[in-house]
Amino acid sequence: MWCSRLLSYPLSQGQCSSYRARTALAQLNHVLEAELESIRGAGTWKSERVITSKQGPRIHVEGSRGEILNFCANNYLGLSSHPEVIRSGLEALEKFGAGLSSVRFICGTQNIHKNLEEKISRFHQREDAILYASCFDANAGIFEALLTPEDAVLSDELNHASIIDGIRLCKANKYRYKHMDMQDLEAKLQDAQKHRLRLVATDGAFSMDGDVAPLKEICSLAQKYQALVFIDECHATGFLGPNGRGTDELLGVMDQVDIVNSTLGKALGGAAGGYTTGPKALIDLLRQRSRPYLFSNSLPPAVVGCASKALDLLMESNAITQSMVAKTKRFRSKMAAAGFSISGNDHPICPVMLGEARLASVMADDMLERGIYVIGFSYPVVPKGKARIRVQISAVHSEDDIDRCVEAFTEVGRKHGALP
Numbered sequence: 001m002w003c004s005r006l007l008s009y010p011l012s013q014g015q016c017s018s019y020r021a022r023t024a025l026a027q028l029n030h031v032l033e034a035e036l037e038s039i040r041g042a043g044t045w046k047s048e049r050v051i052t053s054k055q056g057p058r059i060h061v062e063g064s065r066g067e068i069l070n071f072c073a074n075n076y077l078g079l080s081s082h083p084e085v086i087r088s089g090l091e092a093l094e095k096f097g098a099g100l101s102s103v104r105f106i107c108g109t110q111n112i113h114k115n116l117e118e119k120i121s122r123f124h125q126r127e128d129a130i131l132y133a134s135c136f137d138a139n140a141g142i143f144e145a146l147l148t149p150e151d152a153v154l155s156d157e158l159n160h161a162s163i164i165d166g167i168r169l170c171k172a173n174k175y176r177y178k179h180m181d182m183q184d185l186e187a188k189l190q191d192a193q194k195h196r197l198r199l200v201a202t203d204g205a206f207s208m209d210g211d212v213a214p215l216k217e218i219c220s221l222a223q224k225y226q227a228l229v230f231i232d233e234c235h236a237t238g239f240l241g242p243n244g245r246g247t248d249e250l251l252g253v254m255d256q257v258d259i260v261n262s263t264l265g266k267a268l269g270g271a272a273g274g275y276t277t278g279p280k281a282l283i284d285l286l287r288q289r290s291r292p293y294l295f296s297n298s299l300p301p302a303v304v305g306c307a308s309k310a311l312d313l314l315m316e317s318n319a320i321t322q323s324m325v326a327k328t329k330r331f332r333s334k335m336a337a338a339g340f341s342i343s344g345n346d347h348p349i350c351p352v353m354l355g356e357a358r359l360a361s362v363m364a365d366d367m368l369e370r371g372i373y374v375i376g377f378s379y380p381v382v383p384k385g386k387a388r389i390r391v392q393i394s395a396v397h398s399e400d401d402i403d404r405c406v407e408a409f410t411e412v413g414r415k416h417g418a419l420p
Helices: 013-041 083-096 111-124 135-146 161-169 182-194 215-224 280-289 301-316 319-338 357-369 399-415
Strands: 068-070 128-132 152-156 173-177 198-203 228-232 259-263 274-278 349-355 375-377 387-392
Touching: 068 399, 083 301, 111 128, 111 274, 111 301, 128 135, 128 280, 135 161, 135 198, 135 228, 135 259, 135 274, 135 280, 152 161, 152 182, 161 198, 173 182, 182 198, 182 215, 198 215, 215 228, 274 280, 301 319, 319 349, 319 399, 349 357, 357 375, 357 387, 357 399
Parallel strands: 152 173, 152 198, 198 228, 228 259
Antiparallel strands: 128 274, 259 274, 349 387, 375 387
């Protein structure tokens, strides 16, 4: 057999197929290398620093000497390395094994899964809850299962990527309203009156800017136009509101928010897992039709054990939550006094606004040299001209940790002209 258009010498059929496969792979590599080079050229390449210790306020980072203060984890309550949380995970691992090797509806549901779902619904004061491998999966699974071409979903333009991707999967009519703009939302709700169901979807707290959705106004509009309200509480569960139940508790609308999606992978132990909590009929439907739930392995027992203990600690006392609130105020007030602009509304996500992408990057590198771990964010993660270093406060940061971070920011800011 001859590959006459490719070569001038004969090849067998097997050799010709192998040659074509190698040629296709070479073409793919060429395309991928060009794409990777464009990411590097745009200055948006994401490098991964390697941590060689447990997650916590003080960590060890490969290539850095001594302890580093960590100010960029979602470990809001410091429970990722809490001794009781770790012990509960080890006990679950010993008693229930490493995993189920199954999806939930075949042979992947243990009593600890049902107990955790009951605990989540009780914590949020909802009827029922369903566990997922992550909140990304929870967001991927809800809109497609719930909404049809007869329905409409109205989404904040700055919602998390997982909400956006989940909405893309459904066949509902899609509306996008301007970020936290209630006039625009009302106009979209008026236009959506022709549809059967209307669902307003928003982050409770937005992860890049640390701002909190105006849930009172959203719920008021939802009642006026007979719409449902969905909130993603990944950056709120465990620490916003008097008892850490989230933005709906913080703003006094728990009885007006219909569906809550959130994560076990941030404040609630930091391992993995997500969930939906809301009306029992909705949860029953998700167990029947939500594809990420139906086709993903059950949450590992150790993760379930850790999250369950984290919820126990929260429901026993709000002291950890209140400690984080006080430390957030300390950091924000001291940074403002130093001359920095901090975005957000008293949220432990404290974006230090710098504007220029290069400035955010070099300042973050210099902060690491001073023993402070923070990360710069720039386009396309955030809009052009709005580069920032996102600082995240944890309940286990000490006041001295906070002050040391502010001092380092002040030194580095002056060095690079971010402060006078």
